Amino acid sequence: MKPGVWQRLDVIARSTVPAFSVFVLLLIGLLPYSIPKLADVTPALTLMAVFYWAVNRPDLMTGLAAFMLGLLQDLLTGLPLGVSSLVFLLVQSASANQGRFFHNKAFTVMWWGFAIVSGPAFLLQWLFSSALTGALLPFQPLVISYLITAGMFPLVAWVLVRIQNGLLRNL
Template sequence: MKPGVWHRLDVIARGLLPAFSVFVLLLINLLPVSLPLLSTASPSLALMAVFYWSVNRPDLLTALTAFFLGLLQDLLMGLPLGVSSLVLLLVQTGSASQGRFFHNKSFIVMWWGFALVAIPALLVQWLLSSALIGALLPIKATLISYVLTALLFPLVAWVLARTQNSLLRYM
């Protein structure tokens, strides 16, 4: 029997969930935060989500999707065009290839893996942004951003895991 239209739409919507979650986190990153230390730094929520989905469901968050989400991030955040695309593409490609390593390991291993991936990712973003702007950007904001990103990863990963378990269980 041929699946109905609603069933096919459901499968498509579930397949788009990882990309949609990255998009939502991009929008959350745009919200103004008025904390003294965070005026120029914020956690990289999109980086967290791209890493999470690339490790757990690389079939649903492809390199092309990560690239376009990075372009969207650059446009929305006013970053030099292509910087986030390259960073998210590199994270997606590298993390997807290491998915087997993280399989059946404790969450702490995944957290450490993310913390190790986030360091070069944010440094590449800082270096490329500085090069394209033509001035060395303050490294302090990148360091604060890294600390926030690494510390908030468990919370974001927990939300994404709950989403994955409830909505992508049958895919």
């Protein structure tokens, strides 16, 4: 039996959940933090989500989706155009290719995997941003952002697991 229009729309809407969750985390990341001396330090919420979805649902977090979300992040944050796109694309492809390794393993394995993948991602973003702006950007905020991002990954992953179990179970 052919699925109805509403069923097809439901499938389409559910298939956009990973990209939409990355977009929501991007908007949350744009909120101003009023922490003294930490204005340049923010967790990479979008990087966490791209990694999570690329590992768990690579069919829904495609390279094109990662690229477009990175482009949107560059436009909204003021980074040189293409930096986040390239970083997200590299993280998505590396994570999607290793996704089978993370299945049926303890969460700490995925956490370590994220810490290992996000380190070079932060370095690449710093290198590309420094090269494209023509000045060497400070390194200390990068290290602090990396540590905060790696430390916050379980919290963001917990939320994304709930979204995946609630909305994407039957997709």
